[in-house]
């Protein structure tokens with residue numbers, strides 16, 4: 024899939040296009056000035072040139088609305104392609120007035136001045152670009168898009184009210200031309216009755232009419248002379264053949280469907296604009312437009328619907344157009360009509376009390392409480408099809424539709440958590456407490472999509488504990504974190520007896536043995552049959568693992584989630600590339616919202632029919648999707664939102680799966696442990712046994728460490744550091760990253776100082792996913808990796824000072840985020856002793872004021888090490904060995920030279936235990952841009 028452009032890229036492309044076109048236009052202008060003899064447009068060259076308009080800026084192009092579907096944007100667009108034969112035009116072709124194209128590029132009547140007050144449709148003005156910057160006459164002449172505007176109009180709906188613009192033109196043109204006042208009778212006939220519009224706070228109200236009347240005596244028109252023209256049907260559109268008339272051009276430019284054909288030098292329009300154009304033309308002095316063939320008989324009396332009194336008495340044609348559009352939710356309280364122009368529809372819109380017109384989007388919006396009334400009235404317009412909001416939205420926003428809630432943010436009550444362990448409740452940070460409240464307000468069904476490291480685990484446990492009466496609980500997690508979850512339950516719910524926690528390790532285990540049952544995604548699909556009777560409370564960690572409905576894990580989980588009473592989905596990256604990835608998670612939380620994917624795909628995935636079927640890889644109506652998710656499905660906070668509540672460093676102990684230690688390694692580990700505790704061993708022999716134990720630990724952890732890294736990448740973690748100590752571990756990690764084609768760097772003892780800096784810079788500047796594989800002893804100092812905010816320790820090291828220095832590679836000046844540190848700890852290995860040893864050492868340092876942190880408080884599993892006598896003996900040996908001077912060196916050398924023999928650990932990885940899914944080359948912007956989908960209130 025090609026990745027959609029980001030907002031910034033889009034802006035850049037647009038700016039470049041504008042510059043290029045401005046250059047072309049200047050060239051064109053220069054040509055015009057250089058060739059006076061060839062050009063018969065003499066008079067225009069005498070026009071005073073406004074220096075403010077000669078710059079390279081100001082051409083306006085269609086602003087793409089990133090959040091609207093490709094087919095959905097029916098707003099009038101400016102024809103922004105520069106006519107291909109501009110130089111041809113620039114030279115000008117003198118024609119008789121009747122033959123003259125109405126936008127005759129090179130023709131300008133003598134003495135004609137730059138006319139103020141004709142505004143191109145405002146939507147053609149890029150937001151923030153003053154209209155003065157739009158091309159003025161000189162640059163614009165010859166181009167249908169050229170603006171005659173020198174001042175911006177405050178009126179919002181110039182596009183939808185062409186007539187108003189014409190009057191504006193007439194008014195200003197007359198005043199600037201210094202023509203004597205016109206016949207007052209004619210003036211009266213030209214004036215349309217005013218439609219009063221109540222101003223809604225903060226909105227720009229549509230132009231009201233009758234403005235001319237306020238300026239009594241202001242000359243209205245400059246009569247250019249009598250001109251006749253005609254409308255000619257051309258397929259779905261019609262063309263206007265008439266000589267040049269400035270006022271008429273202003274009318275043309277105000278019509279949404281206008282298009283200028285430089286070849287024939289005529290303007291053409293869609294049938295939608297036929298009625299408005301004819302009416303406007305009737306009001307222009309000296310202009311007679313012969314209507315389309317066949318439309319003559321159907322003319323509506325000019326005085327009927329709009330009350331216009333036509334000067335010419337020529338009957339206006341009926342509107343032949345059929346307009347189609349849809350309602351879209353734009354905030355918790357408002358929806359807008361995304362539909363093209365229809366006079367009748369606008370008149371109807373104006374009857375709504377809560378109407379607002381957005382000059383930027385050129386769309387009308389209304390309060391949801393007026394939704395039913397509006398839709399009912401629209402049904403009375405036979406030529407309008409305004410599709411309603413999806414039913415799901417009307418259900419999710421019932422309170423707003425029924426006017427019971429107008430609050431821009433949901434009002435979430437404080438939940439009574441007295442039934443949950445006080446240790447947990449009192450530990451919740453304020454935003455975590457709010458998360459729990461949200462979940463309970465959603466009756467225990469939600470997608471908790473907080474940024475990584477914000478403590479989704481503690482919140483999920485709290486929510487699940489609130490529904491403890493409905494347990495047994497099922498927790499489905501990536502296999503690399505099964506034991507971390509077990510530890511988290513022990514830590515946060517002291518009231519839960521650890522024997523009631525069942526971690527499912529093999530396909531032979533029972534899924535329902537515990538009060539809390541923790542199982543990996545892959546085992547879940549193997550144990551599907553055991554899911555009856557179904558669990559009432561289910562937690563799914565890293566729920567984006569379910570994004571593909573075709574996978575076995577998703578097929579196993581979905582039926583379970585549909586019938587569960589409480590469903591707590593957790594993911595820091597619920598969708599990494601497109602809204603379609605959210606579908607299964609929405610379905611899991613709200614099975615009734617979009618029971619059929621196609622409806623969801625049509626609305627939010629920009630579904631397109633292709634020869635081979637439907638393509639749902641796009642996106643559409645994302646602002647609305649965001650609102651829906653936030654209202655009823657998802658809670659997402661970013662680190663930046665809650666940074667003040669977070670500690671600078673968040674450490675996490677991850678208990679990696681001992682199940683992955685193969686039988687041979689397990690035997691080697693046991694043998695080494697036995698050596699250490701065997702009596703009558705010399706000190707040297709004990710030390711050798713310890714070194715062997717340490718080395719075998721490294722070997723044993725390799726599959727789990729790699730699995731964890733791959734899980735992180737699959738979860739969308741873009742940049743992080745992985746520290747390890749043994750060469751064999753570093754080798755295995757880099758080999759796997761190469762195999763998966765993940766960008767990475769490696770710094771170990773063999774890296775030269777020059778290369779260290781280069782590699783570090785390479786990582787720092789890398790825009791996409793990248794892993795820095797670092798040796799604990801060789802890369803713990805002097806390097807800055809502040810572009811990452813996560814450090815993973817694949818191995819433990821006995822010196823906590825070295826660990827902290829290593830942590831600080833990301834936690835340093837330049838780091839704006841709270842950093843996460845994950846220590847991977849494997850049971851039944853040297854980690855059993857190293858971890859408590861490190862904790863103890865840090866505690867001592869902390870008590871002496873030499874360390875700001877206490878590992879035992881910052882991490883789960885303080886009870887990790889249960890000391891039986893044998894273990895105690897090994898622990899003492901560890902303690903002694905690592906405290907003796909000189910042992911460090913010996914251990915380091917041993918680690919460096921450790922070679923597990925013929926075994927090639929990287930290749931030995933059990934593929935079935937790894938995630939197996941290809942690592943994302945680039946994390947997509949869907950959730951990166953999530954917060955740019957702003958919803959006006």
Ligand SMILES: Nc1ncnc2c1ncn2[C@@H]1O[C@H](COP(=O)(O)OP(=O)(O)OP(=O)(O)O)[C@@H](O)[C@H]1O
Nearest residue numbers: 450451452475476477478479480481595673674675
């Ligand atoms: N309120 C809290 N009190 C103490 N520690 C906390 C609290 N909240 C989170 N932590 C700690 O912060 C670390 C990160 O939490 P956790 O793993 O739940 O984050 P997460 O949102 O699940 O991140 P990820 O998406 O990366 O899995 C853990 O060590 C956790 O114990």
